Amino acid sequence: MRFINFINKLDKRWIYLVLALCIIIPFLFPIGFPMKTTAPVKSIYDFIEDSIPEGGVVLIGADYDPSTMAELHPMAKVIATHALSNNLRVLFVTLYPQGAGMAQDVIENVLREWNNSNPDNQKELGKDITLLAYVPGVSAVVLKMGEDIIETFNEDGYGNKLSDLEVMKEIKNYNDIDLMVELAGSAVVLTWLIYANGRYGLNVGIGTTAVSAAEYYSYLQSKQAIGMLGGLKGAAEYENLLSKKGVYWGRKDATVGMDAQSSAHIFFIILIVLGNIAYFVSKKQKGGR
Amino acid sequence: MALSSNFWIWIAAILTLAIYSFLYKDNPFYKFAEYLLVGISIGYGISVYWHNTIITKVFNPLVYDKNFLVLIPLLLGLLMFSRFFKNVAYLSRIPIAFVVGAGTGLSVPSSFEFLFKQVYATMPTKLDIGIIIIVIGVISTLIYFFFSLEHKGFVGRVSRVGITFIMVAFGAAFGYTIMARVSLFIGRIQFLLSDWLGIIK
Amino acid sequence: MFIRRTLPLLVSAIFGVALIFQFFIPHPASKSFYNMMLDWLIIVSAFTYLIAVQSTVELHITKIKRKVEGWQYSIIVLVSLFVTALLGIFGGAFMPTTLWMKIFHNVKPTDTTPLMYTYLYMQMPMQSTIFSLLAFYMASAAFRSFRARSFDATLLLITAGIVTIGRVPLGEFIYKGLPDVVEWILKYPNMAAQRGILIGVQLGIIATSIKIILGIERKYLGGGK
Numbered sequence: 001m002r003f004i005n006f007i008n009k010l011d012k013r014w015i016y017l018v019l020a021l022c023i024i025i026p027f028l029f030p031i032g033f034p035m036k037t038t039a040p041v042k043s044i045y046d047f048i049e050d051s052i053p054e055g056g057v058v059l060i061g062a063d064y065d066p067s068t069m070a071e072l073h074p075m076a077k078v079i080a081t082h083a084l085s086n087n088l089r090v091l092f093v094t095l096y097p098q099g100a101g102m103a104q105d106v107i108e109n110v111l112r113e114w115n116n117s118n119p120d121n122q123k124e125l126g127k128d129i130t131l132l133a134y135v136p137g138v139s140a141v142v143l144k145m146g147e148d149i150i151e152t153f154n155e156d157g158y159g160n161k162l163s164d165l166e167v168m169k170e171i172k173n174y175n176d177i178d179l180m181v182e183l184a185g186s187a188v189v190l191t192w193l194i195y196a197n198g199r200y201g202l203n204v205g206i207g208t209t210a211v212s213a214a215e216y217y218s219y220l221q222s223k224q225a226i227g228m229l230g231g232l233k234g235a236a237e238y239e240n241l242l243s244k245k246g247v248y249w250g251r252k253d254a255t256v257g258m259d260a261q262s263s264a265h266i267f268f269i270i271l272i273v274l275g276n277i278a279y280f281v282s283k284k285q286k287g288g289r
Numbered sequence: 290m291a292l293s294s295n296f297w298i299w300i301a302a303i304l305t306l307a308i309y310s311f312l313y314k315d316n317p318f319y320k321f322a323e324y325l326l327v328g329i330s331i332g333y334g335i336s337v338y339w340h341n342t343i344i345t346k347v348f349n350p351l352v353y354d355k356n357f358l359v360l361i362p363l364l365l366g367l368l369m370f371s372r373f374f375k376n377v378a379y380l381s382r383i384p385i386a387f388v389v390g391a392g393t394g395l396s397v398p399s400s401f402e403f404l405f406k407q408v409y410a411t412m413p414t415k416l417d418i419g420i421i422i423i424v425i426g427v428i429s430t431l432i433y434f435f436f437s438l439e440h441k442g443f444v445g446r447v448s449r450v451g452i453t454f455i456m457v458a459f460g461a462a463f464g465y466t467i468m469a470r471v472s473l474f475i476g477r478i479q480f481l482l483s484d485w486l487g488i489i490k
Numbered sequence: 491m492f493i494r495r496t497l498p499l500l501v502s503a504i505f506g507v508a509l510i511f512q513f514f515i516p517h518p519a520s521k522s523f524y525n526m527m528l529d530w531l532i533i534v535s536a537f538t539y540l541i542a543v544q545s546t547v548e549l550h551i552t553k554i555k556r557k558v559e560g561w562q563y564s565i566i567v568l569v570s571l572f573v574t575a576l577l578g579i580f581g582g583a584f585m586p587t588t589l590w591m592k593i594f595h596n597v598k599p600t601d602t603t604p605l606m607y608t609y610l611y612m613q614m615p616m617q618s619t620i621f622s623l624l625a626f627y628m629a630s631a632a633f634r635s636f637r638a639r640s641f642d643a644t645l646l647l648i649t650a651g652i653v654t655i656g657r658v659p660l661g662e663f664i665y666k667g668l669p670d671v672v673e674w675i676l677k678y679p680n681m682a683a684q685r686g687i688l689i690g691v692q693l694g695i696i697a698t699s700i701k702i703i704l705g706i707e708r709k710y711l712g713g714g715k
Contacts, residue, residue, distance in 0.1 A: 013313065016312050019625065027482055033659035068469075097337040101614075104584045131584065133341040134342065137531050140532050141532060154350070155341075159340065210657075218407065218684050218685040222406050232472040261472065261475060265467065265468070268628075269654060279638075301611040305619045308616060308620055309619065328570030328574065329616075332573065332608075361530065362529065366533055369540075379494040383501055385498070386710075388535060389710050391502075391505040397696060400699070401696065404692045423682045424682075430683045431689060434687070451683075455683045455687075461650070465657070470628045
């Protein structure tokens with residue numbers, strides 16, 4: 001029973017090391033398995049592609065912080081890029097101070113990549129895209145936006161009066177927003193669904209961490225949310241849809257991670273199976289005695 | 290691609306490695322990074338509050354737009370600081386009571402509305418296997434969590450079905466959680482291999 | 491006594507009830523009351539964060555004063571907090587302030603602010619790395635604790651296994667129909683249980699809300715007289 005002893009006494013740092021290798025090696029030798037687009041991802045893509053007229057407005061909720069950015073940052077980039085490619089306007093909103101920095105980083109990256117690749121169709125901060133100032137109050141902010149967005153924030157995140165900005169032209173409240181995509185890994189998603197969708201009828205799509213994805217299927221079935229990107233895989237599917245359309249230029253952060261994701265998942269399954277073999281063998285031994 | 294020559298990328302990489310050193314064992318480098326993070330994130334929060342909230346929502350409306358209606362909530366907010374003075378600390382309860390009371394009042398009707406939508410979506414509009422599973426699952430899960438009834442006999446059997454559904458849901462959530470945790474690590478490896486070491490694109 | 495106990499309870503009851511009624515009254519006066527309440531809530535909430543900051547600062551100052559073990563680390567917290575806040579307040583949050591551009595003549599309005607440097611290159615890597623440690627802990631837990639001890643636990647592990655493999659491209663490569671199987675599990679049995687839990691939680695929230703408005707639930711006011 002050397003095997004059982006080995007498993008029971010194994011220093012967990014060896015497991016850490018193998019997990020790290022499972023993730024690093026696929027980056028060095030990528031395979032790139034093809035992947036199918038799941039329905040909840042496709043419905044957000046289709047909504048932006050087909051249901052919003054030129055000049056329409058997409059609101060992106062950046063309600064996450066660096067702890068979940070690995071999953072949600074790529075989503076913010078693809079949604080913003082997709083909206084810009086259809087000549088839609090993009091507003092970022094956040095209910096938490098940490099989210100403002102995330103949104104700022106996305107805006108800077110998306111604008112740079114867009115303008116480098118489209119010299120004859122330049123996009124500008126304040127004209128095509130902006131970040132609304134961070135204002136505390138969570139549900140009060142979501143509700144106030146349903147009445148008057150400019151009054152809610154007064155200014156953008158950079159200190160410009162919202163009423164002077166071209167990007168805010170003819171935007172009064174949620175009636176003038178075609179779609180909101182809420183990116184969060186916490187219960188704040190519920191705040192948007194209860195207040196913005198429930199009370200004001202705003203179309204909401206969700207981008208969430210894989211931890212919460214299983215939970216949010218309830219809102220898809222009840223049609224309170226029009227679609228969902230779940231975890232890094234959801235972001236990767238969206239990146240592929242944009243690539244097919246020919247409007248994605250940056251590094252595909254989510255897609256390149258998929259091989260590593262696959263190999264790490266296999267490693268987890270092996271760990272669970274090994275652990276259970278050890279458990280059943282030692283249980284049998286005890287029972288035999 | 291080559292090793293980064295950007296000073297800031299090096300700072301980010303060193304801090305990343307300082308935190309990973311904890312996987313080997315706890316050490317002063319990890320501790321340093323951990324506490325540095327606490328300080329920086331609060332400092333960042335204060336700055337965003339200052340520019341986006343205090344200036345935009347209080348200072349500018351008051352000084353430039355002469356909107357004196359701001360004064361009432363401003364005074365109410367300032368009352369919160371009374372908690373730092375022992376003999377008037379109880380005054381801070383008034384703004385807290387306002388935030389909690391008003392917030393609750395706003396939430397009750399909308400929460401009911403939300404609940405009804407969820408219940409409504411559970412009503413079978415046509416008969417297929419999917420909707421039958423949903424109806425049985427929702428009801429049996431609710432019964433499992435209904436502790437006012439003793440879980441015996443029929444109720445016991447239904448709540449047993451409820452547990453089965455809950456286990457499938459927890460299993461799905463657990464599988465997804467593995468995915469989420471791995472993704473977070475992938476994000477960091479991507480930074481180290483690409484932005485810092487320049488080994489991959 | 492009145493100001494200490496009764497007044498706060500009255501305040502929360504009055505505003506709570508008023509805003510519930512407001513929901514059902516479409517009159518313009520009711521609308522403008524609602525708007526005013528939202529404005530007030532936003533401004534009062536602004537102070538809650540400052541209170542939280544104050545308590546953190548106080549905690550670390552006490553640690554240093556009493557020379558609690560590891561008090562040196564509290565100095566790091568305070569120094570980094572004040573340096574970051576000063577850089578942020580004088581240098582600007584997402585766009586350099588006019589003051590900052592006056593001091594440093596070569597700074598343009600489009601430049602990254604000093605605050606964003608600390609955010610992007612210090613806070614972002616550290617915070618995301620700390621959370622990525624969870625991947626390792628989970629691997630070790632998968633090895634040591636996830637055992638098929640009973641029927642329920644086995645069911646949980648099997649579902650977890652199917653979702654884990656079926657959600658990555660490799661799973662699709664192994665068996666083409668796997669993503670559909672996973673989607674089916676998520677859409678039906680998983681969704682049903684999640685909704686059952688959600689309905690239960692929402693009922694609990696509504697019950698607590700009503701208790702707060704009626705003054706039965708008072709924990710939020712804190713202890714004391």
